[in-house]
Amino acid sequence: MLRTGLLGAGRIGHVHAKAITGHAASELTAVSDYVPEAAEKLAAEYGSTARTTDEILADPQIDAVLIATSTDTHSDLIEAATAAGKAVLCEKPVDLSLDRARACQAKVKESGRDVMLGFNRRFDPSFNALKQALDAGEIGKPEMLAVTSFDPALPPVEYIKVSGGLFRDMMIHDFDIANFLMGEPPVTISAVGSSLVDPAIGAEGDVDTAAVTLSYADGRIAVIRNSRRAAYGYDQRIELLGSKGMLQAENMVENTVVKSNADGVTAAKPMHFFLERYMPAYRIEWDAFVTAVTNGTPFPATLADGVTALAMAEAATRSRASGAPVALSDV
Amino acid sequence: MLRTGLLGAGRIGHVHAKAITGHAASELTAVSDYVPEAAEKLAAEYGSTARTTDEILADPQIDAVLIATSTDTHSDLIEAATAAGKAVLCEKPVDLSLDRARACQAKVKESGRDVMLGFNRRFDPSFNALKQALDAGEIGKPEMLAVTSFDPALPPVEYIKVSGGLFRDMMIHDFDIANFLMGEPPVTISAVGSSLVDPAIGAEGDVDTAAVTLSYADGRIAVIRNSRRAAYGYDQRIELLGSKGMLQAENMVENTVVKSNADGVTAAKPMHFFLERYMPAYRIEWDAFVTAVTNGTPFPATLADGVTALAMAEAATRSRASGAPVALSDV
Amino acid sequence: MLRTGLLGAGRIGHVHAKAITGHAASELTAVSDYVPEAAEKLAAEYGSTARTTDEILADPQIDAVLIATSTDTHSDLIEAATAAGKAVLCEKPVDLSLDRARACQAKVKESGRDVMLGFNRRFDPSFNALKQALDAGEIGKPEMLAVTSFDPALPPVEYIKVSGGLFRDMMIHDFDIANFLMGEPPVTISAVGSSLVDPAIGAEGDVDTAAVTLSYADGRIAVIRNSRRAAYGYDQRIELLGSKGMLQAENMVENTVVKSNADGVTAAKPMHFFLERYMPAYRIEWDAFVTAVTNGTPFPATLADGVTALAMAEAATRSRASGAPVALSDV
């Protein structure tokens, strides 16, 4: 039984609490939050106890911590938790600062441990089935990847302001999926982006609509498209052309009902947002963490993966600003 | 070059004129209609000549006739045209009277010739691809067939009155498709039907909504559903369950555009009606006729097929009236 | 907190244990099984206690029982549990004997209580969305229903022998779905069926492939098709034609990956069987039970619904044997 402390009782904290308590080999031993009432509320809901983060890290009975706090605390908590000997699963991104993330990575490395990064999409059953088909050689050598990732609606501008921008906050998932599928990071990154949905986002120096092209050492290509607003819901698709065929992962939809009438043939929309769409992925992610910790095997998404994705976000941000491609080795 | 006389210049006559003139190895030599102006109009449109039916049948330069007149004239014209030595393609059904159709069949048999029946759906590219996959053993032994065949809208009640009823006029296509796919006629036929769309149809003793079950000697089953009114268009689907899988032929749609918005994900409707949906089938049907006549090979849909389908319609009509299953051997 | 006793620790008992323990307002207080070890194993797995059925029924601390035992015990347990004042959710079918089921229904009626029947498909999100669209008038008046329900593979012949036959064991779900959607039972039932998958099933007097037609008082029609073996998985579809359009509930699939190569464009199969396909439905069913018991509101699927579906199975069985339609009022 993996005794787990959950740091952070916000929206994503609830998702993880559900996964931790729903797993036969883990228990939610304690919860902390910088708003103590939030920790108490979540703890009550899942039959756990609210404590401070320091108490949790100091408790030798606690085996693992899941870091679901705000991004600016991730590096510090990763360092503290690994120093305290905990197994760590940390939400993405590692940090908004690439330098800070790299320092964290160095410190963790010294400890001889690794940290699992919460790139939940690697665990999505459909994306995973696509990966397995790819690895089984079903489309030959992958040549051109296209990732479509649109949110259903704009977050509040306050959120945007502290998010680190679309590339670090939103596209970071897609950068990691590209690495997951292409098997290596790209050499060059070229980004365009605009604030078409809300000019207030542009006023903050950020974008809400973007397209990024990744070029690989052997000439392969990936294209990622993001929008903060798809009127029809949460659009999460992958398409990978290979030498012998193509693999696509299509959207998961709300239900399977199809209505045919004088206006056309209408199916249900994609599931509305990530809590619903990726709940199975969060459960599988947690199971992968529990399994790796229990067996002492490597994590399927590491701190290094998190730093690489963050470096890609940094390169994309620079490319968008300068209008020129950026070599990943230059960031 | 197959010199062809077209008997009947109505809606279906135009379809066939298009197929005949669009074929490299046939020409539309003459057209007749009991309304001479109709024949003249069609002839002008396709660069042909209007003549009387008698003239066409008497002309030794004419090799083939396509009978696209009203159903009550089919048997007479089949007999006259085969007697005149023409190759004959006749629209379905052979006749509204099963006795008359059988007499016609006997007479044609005496002539030592055969006649091709216009069961256009056998030539539909998708239905044909389904048949080929079946014959190739792709789903093993066929066990249960389901045919869905809905018209977009009610025909005028005047048409209904002389149509012979839904089973002879509309479901006859589906009876033939069942025979085409199951490889033999059924033993027993059980029909239910109602006039749900328009009570005036019920007042005529006919139905507009019907389901028919066919039972085969070896226990196999087919279900055919018909409606005279599908608000979304012309619904023409086949589904065949076999021991190793299932084959479905889905609708052909107006275009491939899909719109996703807050109301759902909407694709185009099925093509509206048979002229559009089955135009490729009519062309392939004509090509099959030309090829069979030219090569002296058997027709892919024969007068016997027409009589069998008509007998099934008769059995279904009786079963609907009596409420009990009817053996095909009893009609 | 609804304190619940689970009677029956077999495969379906595990499904319900998952739903009961996963619900915030219910707890799995005790489990019984005629094989005590099975009860103990399930109890251990879900943090519950194994007891005898008598102990559970006698315990005033237990509010509700879920009957998931073998069918031949359902009526007795329903009577005993309602007599003991428990709220009852019983798996389908009520009984294999229509007379016994009716006697049970009469006895429960005397008690002034009702019992919820486990027609899980009424709670399937897609079937439910279809029902809501129907009730919202989106296709006008329903006219012709088609239910497709194929199992992936034959059960053991031993199971078949005690199952009551395909109509009582398997199609009973589809009879209930027809009642659910059409809003009333049919007047007449006409069935055909064969043992195409395994002659051993025919030797037992049962069928593995069947088509049933339901005729309603106002002329509406429903067609149900069942097969015990669909090589591609668990095929569960509904199609309802109405005066203004059509509603379809399509299969739920294993994942959303599509592979395009020289052989075609291949999507995932339907989810393999009912445990996986209907797990969400079982959870929603349980929630509906908890809510109805808590609020004292009527059950969304009642003992009367169970008896009606059983009567339809009886009528279908007789029709299949006699080859003639059977009036539901005659069984």
Add this chain to the structure above:
Amino acid sequence: MLRTGLLGAGRIGHVHAKAITGHAASELTAVSDYVPEAAEKLAAEYGSTARTTDEILADPQIDAVLIATSTDTHSDLIEAATAAGKAVLCEKPVDLSLDRARACQAKVKESGRDVMLGFNRRFDPSFNALKQALDAGEIGKPEMLAVTSFDPALPPVEYIKVSGGLFRDMMIHDFDIANFLMGEPPVTISAVGSSLVDPAIGAEGDVDTAAVTLSYADGRIAVIRNSRRAAYGYDQRIELLGSKGMLQAENMVENTVVKSNADGVTAAKPMHFFLERYMPAYRIEWDAFVTAVTNGTPFPATLADGVTALAMAEAATRSRASGAPVALSDV
């Protein structure tokens, strides 16, 4: 009746001959080719006459010419034919040299006439339905376009050598579709490309796999992906995200048959190549030309459109070579 001379009797010439002869208001008066036998063969097939290009241009009885010769002759023939007072439909691209194309454009402008460019995809029924839905405001303001355009197989390297390269030969269609849908040319073009399919193509300085990003003055974005080899057929899709939803034009498929078995649920491949996929578009294109000439109304795809698309191909070629974005105003 538009009396038409067809210049060029190659593969695409046959496509146009079919459209010209199949149109009620045009006739194929004469055919020329630099291989006289080719012209004679095509003429015989369609009941026309083989003549020289000079004869055709000099014949005052000929109203229109369709230029379907090799690209290097387009500009000269456009100039000669407009000078001879013919209505002209010319296949894309205008020329491989942007300078030559611009000179041609200037000369035609002097003549006070316009020339229609054969951007057949503008006339594809599905792409056109997408455009109409866009113009009707069904997705609000268009924000991000994605065009997928993959050929089924590599052309011979000899063809590649004289083709002008992927951007001028293949992606030029997609550049024009982007202009058609976005309503204006982009400001900046950024291209990546590789020879992943065949290194011999790279040895020629060309690419077989490419992604191009177009940036518009108001911040909108378009992404075009091309590959010379999709193992599953001819992949031609458009996807346009707007402020209120998304429009997609999916592939046209060979037939509507779906096979479900133990391996999955398999549908037919996309139609194999452009002759089949775009035949309806070629017919509609020709009808649009005939209508514009007859009514004296503007062409729906002009020489200016051809020059703009060619400039975009030039910019993409330069961007691919330099690795930096290129302003369209700089070419």
